[in-house]
Amino acid sequence: METTSDFLNIKDVNTAFKINGKYYDAISHINLTVHHDEILAIVGESGCGKSTLATTIMGLHDPSETKISGEIDFEGTDLLKLDEAGYNKFRGAKIGMIFQDPLSALNPLKRIEDQISEVMTYHTKLTAEQKHNRVLELLKEVGIVDPKRTAHQFPHQLSGGMRQRVIIAIAIACKPDLIIADEPTTALDVTIQAQILDVLRKIQAENHAGIILITHDLGVVAETADRVAVMYAGQIVEEGSVEQIFNTPKHPYTRSLLRSMPQRDNQNDDLYVIQGNVPSLQKMPQIGDRFAPRIPWVKPEEHEKNPTMHEIEPGHEVRCTCYKSFSFPDQVGSVKA
Amino acid sequence: MSLVEIKNLKVHYPIRSGFWNRITDSVKAVDGISFNIEAGETYGLVGESGSGKSTTGKSVVGLEKITSGSIMYQGKDITKKNNRKELDYNHDVQMIFQDSLSSLNPRKRIEDIIAEPLRNFEHLSKDEEKLRVLQLLDIVGLDPDALYKYPHQFSGGQRQRIGVARAVATNPKLIIADEPVSALDLSVQAQVLNFMKKIQREFGISYLFISHDLGVVRHMCNNIAIMNRGRLVEIGTRDDIYNHPVHIYTKRLLAAIPETNVNDRKEHRANRLAVEEIYRQQQDKYYDKDGKAFPLVPISPTHSVALPKEVAEQIIKQEGEVKA
Numbered sequence: 001m002e003t004t005s006d007f008l009n010i011k012d013v014n015t016a017f018k019i020n021g022k023y024y025d026a027i028s029h030i031n032l033t034v035h036h037d038e039i040l041a042i043v044g045e046s047g048c049g050k051s052t053l054a055t056t057i058m059g060l061h062d063p064s065e066t067k068i069s070g071e072i073d074f075e076g077t078d079l080l081k082l083d084e085a086g087y088n089k090f091r092g093a094k095i096g097m098i099f100q101d102p103l104s105a106l107n108p109l110k111r112i113e114d115q116i117s118e119v120m121t122y123h124t125k126l127t128a129e130q131k132h133n134r135v136l137e138l139l140k141e142v143g144i145v146d147p148k149r150t151a152h153q154f155p156h157q158l159s160g161g162m163r164q165r166v167i168i169a170i171a172i173a174c175k176p177d178l179i180i181a182d183e184p185t186t187a188l189d190v191t192i193q194a195q196i197l198d199v200l201r202k203i204q205a206e207n208h209a210g211i212i213l214i215t216h217d218l219g220v221v222a223e224t225a226d227r228v229a230v231m232y233a234g235q236i237v238e239e240g241s242v243e244q245i246f247n248t249p250k251h252p253y254t255r256s257l258l259r260s261m262p263q264r265d266n267q268n269d270d271l272y273v274i275q276g277n278v279p280s281l282q283k284m285p286q287i288g289d290r291f292a293p294r295i296p297w298v299k300p301e302e303h304e305k306n307p308t309m310h311e312i313e314p315g316h317e318v319r320c321t322c323y324k325s326f327s328f329p330d331q332v333g334s335v336k337a
Numbered sequence: 338m339s340l341v342e343i344k345n346l347k348v349h350y351p352i353r354s355g356f357w358n359r360i361t362d363s364v365k366a367v368d369g370i371s372f373n374i375e376a377g378e379t380y381g382l383v384g385e386s387g388s389g390k391s392t393t394g395k396s397v398v399g400l401e402k403i404t405s406g407s408i409m410y411q412g413k414d415i416t417k418k419n420n421r422k423e424l425d426y427n428h429d430v431q432m433i434f435q436d437s438l439s440s441l442n443p444r445k446r447i448e449d450i451i452a453e454p455l456r457n458f459e460h461l462s463k464d465e466e467k468l469r470v471l472q473l474l475d476i477v478g479l480d481p482d483a484l485y486k487y488p489h490q491f492s493g494g495q496r497q498r499i500g501v502a503r504a505v506a507t508n509p510k511l512i513i514a515d516e517p518v519s520a521l522d523l524s525v526q527a528q529v530l531n532f533m534k535k536i537q538r539e540f541g542i543s544y545l546f547i548s549h550d551l552g553v554v555r556h557m558c559n560n561i562a563i564m565n566r567g568r569l570v571e572i573g574t575r576d577d578i579y580n581h582p583v584h585i586y587t588k589r590l591l592a593a594i595p596e597t598n599v600n601d602r603k604e605h606r607a608n609r610l611a612v613e614e615i616y617r618q619q620q621d622k623y624y625d626k627d628g629k630a631f632p633l634v635p636i637s638p639t640h641s642v643a644l645p646k647e648v649a650e651q652i653i654k655q656e657g658e659v660k661a
Binding site for chain 2: 045046091122160189190191192193196216217218219220222223242243246247257258260261262263264270271273277298
């Protein structure tokens with residue numbers, strides 16, 4: 001297998017959903033690359049299209065209800081051109097997925113061992129004994145203390161953190177090159193969350209996999225990711241290394257998000273509130289900057305007519321030119337990007 | 338006198354088993370906790386899932402039958418029905434729930450949802466009632482046309498604000514907020530938190546703020562209690578808990594909060610792993626032989642920790658040396 005550094009290239013991908021007979025874009029013109037040995041975080045509020053992007057890569061959309069265009073180049077294959085049977089060769093084998101809710105992602109009637117070995121039955125030619133050994137090995141790898149016992153249990157007998165570990169074990173069973181983790185720790189306690197993120201990082205380092213980490217928690221991103229893409233209303237509005245995004249955020253949306261977090265230095269003040277709401281699919285503005293309605297004090301001429309991504313440093317890209325003169329109304333003139 | 342004084346509260350659920358389905362054991366969801374809530378303050382109750390924090394909240398509102406202990410409100414024990422009536426307790430104490438969708442009746446219009454507590458406790462004419470509901474909508478920043486809509490027509494943040502409007506409808510003195518923002522996005526969370534602070538300033542409401550999110554709790558609460566396995570392990574002011582934690586469980590929780598400062602992430606992680614290691618090795622020092630937390634011992638006028646006195650002093654001394 002050839003190992004080029006960037007093995008997943010998403011080029012100009014649009015996914016549109018059919019609502020009342022008309023198609024509306026949930027994500028539009030997404031360009032992203034994922035490299036081996038990196039964790040790419042995708043952040044944004046709910047309704048920004050993060051999960052749609054994940055399910056588009058996994059090919060989980062019903063073709064009669066969605067229209068997808070563009071190209072997803074995964075190690076030389078365009079995933080979007082594959083039929084269902086072709087896709088099944090990738091899902092679970094080369095692409096693993098970790099879901100948010102570990103209880104509903106596991107089959108309640110099957111023992112943990114059977115659920116993990118199921119993937120290997122589909123994608124490998126291992127014997128029963130080899131599979132059994134691999135299951136124990138996987139459970140150990142994700143940090144389960146007594147793999148033999150856990151392998152024999154049912155999902156309801158495990159705690160939330162343990163279940164999420166089992167989901168990770170299933171996702172990595174066939175050593176995928178790409179792991180998509182959709183809010184893997186949202187349902188978990190902070191201490192368990194920290195452990196799960198450690199497991200993800202360890203697995204990524206050992207398998208040289210690329211991980212797409214989808215989350216709304218900026219703290220998780222800052223602690224885990226190597227690169228970050230910020231999504232708003234179906235578009236990527238800023239992309240860069242984790243240092244670039246957190247130390248020198250440029251796009252008004254990124255800056256607003258960071259400012260609305262409760263932090264050590266604003267514990268007695270009111271938090272910053274982003275005006276308005278994320279637009280729904282039907283009401284998505286088709287021209288102009290989609291974030292403009294939420295920063296109404298910025299003059300229209302400071303936005304681009306058709307906002308595109310601008311590279312401001314190597315690896316750091318921002319959509320629209322309004323970032324240049326943007327400042328919050330209560331800090332006018334004090335901080336400028 | 339504090340507004341609410343909780344003394345040695347216990348809530349045990351029976352486990353039945355065997356041939357006669359007799360009570361063979363019990364789950365000690367809340368096992369002897371005491372704390373006071375002052376008028377006009379926000380008291381934070383923090384813990385992981387299963388620590389008993391929601392059970393405590395429900396007991397204070399009266400949704401949970403308590404096993405023993407007392408909850409004193411204005412000097413009277415409200416676990417007794419007669420006292421609740423006398424004090425108008427159900428009128429003065431309201432609750433905000435975590436899941437705004439399931440806590441609003443899908444078949445009722447917003448007008449009826451917000452007016453329900455008013456209809457229960459205050460006898461207003463139709464016009465007065467409508468005026469009051471409109472006022473409440475205005476306080477939470479919703480348009481008057483929300484009156485005739487149904488819960489599903491609102492976004493999560495708007496629904497949570499409707500829940501808040503319903504909770505403040507009777508001008509309560511205490512609101513129990515059980516994870517009020519954990520289902521919300523960052524920007525909406527900021528809205529709801531700001532708003533909760535605003536009505537506190539205006540109406541002098543006290544909150545019992547139950548949450549697992551230490552970042553939000555730091556922002557909202559003056560006094561904080563950390564709960565673990567049905568017991569309190571540490572109580573103190575915000576400064577005590579965040580800057581001088583003593584119990585290993587508190588330290589572990591604090592170390593696990595993800596920080597947005599990317600430049601120190603290596604140190605932060607090393608610190609977390611170190612605390613985790615101490616937690617694993619020295620568990621028996623911090624918990625008694627049944628795995629329960631020790632009784633709380635005061636180490637300063639505001640700060641108490643669940644450790645034998647000698648151990649607590651030893652830890653504080655050690656930390657002083659490390660810093661010096």
